[in-house]
Amino acid sequence: MTTNESYPLLGVIADLARDMAAGDRFQQLLATIRQMLPCDAAALLQLRGTELIPLAVDGLSTDTLGRHFVVDDHPRLAKILLSHEPVRFAADSPLPDPYDGLLHAVEGDLHVHDCLGIALYLHGVPWGVLTLDALNANAFDQIDPGELRYLARLSEAVIRITELTSQLQSRTEHHQAMTQALVADGQQELIGRSRAMAQLQQEIEMVARSDLAVLITGETGVGKELVARRVHALSNRARAPLIYLNCAALPENLVESELFGHTRGAFSGAVQSRVGKFELAHGGTLFLDEVGELPLTVQPKLLRALQSGEVQRLGSDSHHQVDVRIIAASNRDLHREVAEGRFRADLYHRLGVYPIAVPSLRERHKDVLLLAGHFLEQNRRRIGLRGLRLDAAAREALLGYPWPGNVRELEHLISRAVLKAQAGQDGSRRLLTITAELLDLGGPPVTSSSPAPTPVDPQMTSPVAGLPLREATEQFQVQLIRQVLERHDNNQSRAAQELGVDRGNFSRLVKRLGV
Incomplete structure (x- = not known):
């Protein structure tokens, strides 16, 4: 040289x-x-x-x-x-x-x-x-x-x-070993290099090694279950089971039995005894997905199990001591659910010792292209194609779309586009191209870099007349924030995005104003 x-x-x-x-x-x-x-x-x-x-x-x-x-x-x-x-x-x-x-x-x-x-x-x-x-x-x-x-x-x-x-x-050798075990076991990883994903990874690693209860929040399709599995895989309980329960998929009369188990004859149809999810998760982790859907009648019994570590099967007089870490997830605003009487405040605070907010795909910017590449490769292997790629217009369309369904929507969209691209093509074709037309996102791209101005209700100006400037400004801010939060179902990330302010600053402003 x-x-x-x-x-x-x-x-x-x-x-x-x-x-x-x-x-x-x-x-x-x-x-x-x-x-x-x-x-x-x-x-x-x-x-x-x-x-x-x-x-x-x-x-x-x-x-x-x-x-x-x-x-x-x-x-x-x-x-x-x-x-x-x-x-x-x-x-x-x-x-x-x-x-x-x-x-x-x-x-x-x-x-x-x-x-x-x-x-x-x-x-x-x-x-x-x-x-x-x-x-x-x-x-x-x-x-x-x-x-x-x-x-x-x-x-x-x-x-x-x-x-x-x-x-x-790295903070501990255990963390490294668990990370390698996660890859070796073939579990899906969290894909993304955005700042939002880096923050999420940091929070996961921070809380995983503790036994604190974790409450995962976020919109539908952002990957809350994947985050829960990651927390478990990096925890001291990684070699013990992770038991999953979708609280929204159970009839109200069966929720208690699923959680705590039952004895034979405890109720009509109980032809044999059954162990509940708490006992199955002993030594490991119990993941309660869509926990906001739990009936109010069951919530006190769940709270008692969390506080005492004891569960009682339906139809039994004896108690079983369990050692279980709880991870819960919900796409509802549980703080609002508590305020409106649909969720117990004490259970909410017990579950949310360490809250983790999973960012929406809109907040992750170019991560959409990494995820698209991941799903393209999955489809290529599954269908047996020689190659799959996105053209420039397709990449721009993906970056401009607002993704109301988040990562799940992207995954399904890519799968549909691949099938459309494959239809009618010669099986020997070495490369299939995904175009913007095949993605069929509809309408012009919507970018999040310059949020649209927020329409202000003219009636908002009247209550502040005659007040000192500081009080009038704060009252105007309160009304505007409430209007935007209501429009976005109380999602602070989306409200901050519409108002064009930093998410952390917005959260602090909401707290200071008592909204």
Whole structure:
């Protein structure tokens, strides 16, 4: 390598001594590699179980970061991973390219280009791969294999230092072990790199190791159950069961039996004894989904079980001591439910020792593209397609849509669009493109960057006449906030968004004004 070629590496080496997030460090590494080598795209993927997970990409579409590449489904990646030397694929290689249609530089099918990959190892064990792609089929002709091996060693050093830094920042070894167990067990992860998701991950990790009751709130479809499973997986109870109960799906006369169990003959139809969810969750976690739907008649018995740790089966005089951590979830505003007499205040405070608000998809900005990539890859594997991608108009449509149904709506939308794209296509087609028309989001995109002005009721001005300026201003604020909160079913995040103020500042203002 010449002296001029060495200059970009100085930045990477200098970064090793800086406090940087792992994603930023890996992104800087790829940007440097693209400066040094004639490539149009680079990617760093980590091997987790049987999948390669993109940690950073440069020159590939953003949704690539949401995709999981199953090694057995991608022979090129498998060949790279199994080789201790750099692997270059001929332009006419029959092996499908996992990045077809994902390069920023092209919108159509890409059949001829230069592609190579390098397996990365830590402590003699495969860690992942570094891949390079170029539009020019002869781009890599003049690259010295020794130079590639040097880059491999440099990449491994960056990865090693990044992992050591992460370990030092990790609060406990137990947390690391539980995180690895979660991935190994194949549980769905929380996907997203937005500030809102970073805050959510931080809160999950903070509360998971305690035994505090957690109340998860958020709109329908944001992934409250996924958050609950994550809290359990990172907790000291991870090896014990997580028992799920959907409180909204049970008839009122069966809720008590589901929670606490019953003896034979306790009621009509009880032909045999049954253990309740509390006893099944002994030593582990009980997740009460849609807890706001619990009948008022059952709530005092649930409260007693939480306070004493004792449960009594229907029809039995004996008590059973249980050790259970409670995680509850609701898309209702339980504080409002308490105020209106539909939920017990003491139970609300018992459940909500540590509240976690799951952000809506509207608050997560470009996370929608990562999630879309994740769902596209799931559909590609399920249907057996060669490739799936979003065109530019589809990406813009996804970013502009307000997502009232959140992540669940996105998942279903992608599945429908894939089926539409597949309909009538030749089965040998190597790449299917999802267009904005196939997404069928309807109407012009709605952006959240510039909220529409809030209409003010003219009658709001009359009550403040004759008051001192400070009191008049506060009274006007109270009326305006109440109007906006009512329009959004008391959802403070959406109200703050409409008013164009920071969510935290809005919450403090609501509290100060006593709204």
